[in-house]
Amino acid sequence: MEKIAFIGAGNMAEALIRGIIRDRLVAPEEIIAGEVNPGRREEVSRELGIRVTGDNREAVAGAGIVILAVKPQSLDPVLEKIAGEITGDQLVISILAGVSTRRIEERLGNEVPVIRVMPNTPALVGAGVSVISPGRRAGEDALATARTILGAVGEVRVLEEKMIDAVTALSGSGPAYFFLLVEAMIRAGEKLGLPREEAERLAGETLAGAGRLLKESGRTAEELRRQVTSPGGTTEAAVAVFRERGLEKIVIAALEAAARRSKELGG
Numbered sequence: 001m002e003k004i005a006f007i008g009a010g011n012m013a014e015a016l017i018r019g020i021i022r023d024r025l026v027a028p029e030e031i032i033a034g035e036v037n038p039g040r041r042e043e044v045s046r047e048l049g050i051r052v053t054g055d056n057r058e059a060v061a062g063a064g065i066v067i068l069a070v071k072p073q074s075l076d077p078v079l080e081k082i083a084g085e086i087t088g089d090q091l092v093i094s095i096l097a098g099v100s101t102r103r104i105e106e107r108l109g110n111e112v113p114v115i116r117v118m119p120n121t122p123a124l125v126g127a128g129v130s131v132i133s134p135g136r137r138a139g140e141d142a143l144a145t146a147r148t149i150l151g152a153v154g155e156v157r158v159l160e161e162k163m164i165d166a167v168t169a170l171s172g173s174g175p176a177y178f179f180l181l182v183e184a185m186i187r188a189g190e191k192l193g194l195p196r197e198e199a200e201r202l203a204g205e206t207l208a209g210a211g212r213l214l215k216e217s218g219r220t221a222e223e224l225r226r227q228v229t230s231p232g233g234t235t236e237a238a239v240a241v242f243r244e245r246g247l248e249k250i251v252i253a254a255l256e257a258a259a260r261r262s263k264e265l266g267g
């Protein structure tokens with residue numbers, strides 16, 4: 001794989017860099033990051049063993065792949081700065097929420113292929129799921145490259161960009177919904193008389209175990225739920241309350257709100 005430049009060396013960039021090095025997609029010397037924060041520059045170069053610079057133009061020069069990993073509000077000045085340096089031979093991968101491939105293509109010009117990615121935070125432990133969407137000029141080779149890079153931090157799915165608001169609502173923001181449920185289960189456990197630490201441990205392990213079971217058993221969520229829900233039993237009593245109080249409706253309304261917000265932010 002060609003040299004990779006990251007623009008922005010924050011949390012998500014770090015997760016990707018660690019995955020890329022772990023999977024030996026390129027050697028650390030073949031990775032460079034452009035980062036504004038001097039303290040962070042020092043930290044990243046020390047911990048990851050890659051080159052880090054304060055000059056984004058220097059970062060993108062000579063890189064075959066440029067990964068945009070700044071916050072969306074920092075994008076415009078970044079694109080303005082690097083536009084003259086980027087050519088159609090390079091591939092630009094953006095992980096910025098709410099920024100279309102078209103917007104990046106227009107700012108960069110030069111027939112530059114762009115791929116948009118919606119990752120999620122479990123990428124920080126190599127268990128993410130990322131959806132990648134090709135822009136107008138990104139062909140099969142570009143998609144394959146993006147697939148390999150994002151594959152270093154979890155699963156990868158390819159979907160059309162018009163689905164990105166739904167993806168953002170489901171897998172992009174999704175980890176937080178499960179954390180919210182865990183928080184509520186901890187409070188419920190305490191209310192039922194468990195010490196807080198035990199409730200935290202039990203709820204956290206239950207979420208992690210349920211996730212692993214769903215992934216590894218080859219069964220659907222519905223099958224696994226039925227398996228533990230014996231008629232007249234304890235799980236059935238709880239599920240009945242979830243249903244009576246409209247859990248499914250709440251979840252649908254919540255994801256619709258997230259998708260709407262994603263659309264608004266993307267303009």
Ligand SMILES: NC(=O)c1ccc[n+]([C@@H]2O[C@H](COP(=O)([O-])OP(=O)(O)OC[C@H]3O[C@@H](n4cnc5c(N)ncnc54)[C@H](OP(=O)(O)O)[C@@H]3O)[C@@H](O)[C@H]2O)c1
Nearest residue numbers: 008010011012035036037070071072074096097119120121
């Ligand atoms: N779906 C998801 O769950 C998900 C999760 C995380 C991230 N994302 C996307 O990933 C992107 C990165 O998020 P993150 O959490 O990694 O953010 P982050 O930790 O804030 O990282 C961004 C880094 O870029 C630096 N930076 C800002 N302006 C810059 C510039 N002009 N040139 C070079 N570096 C610059 C920042 O420095 P300062 O701190 O000094 O500004 C910071 O170190 C975001 O756009 C977000 O939308 C998606």
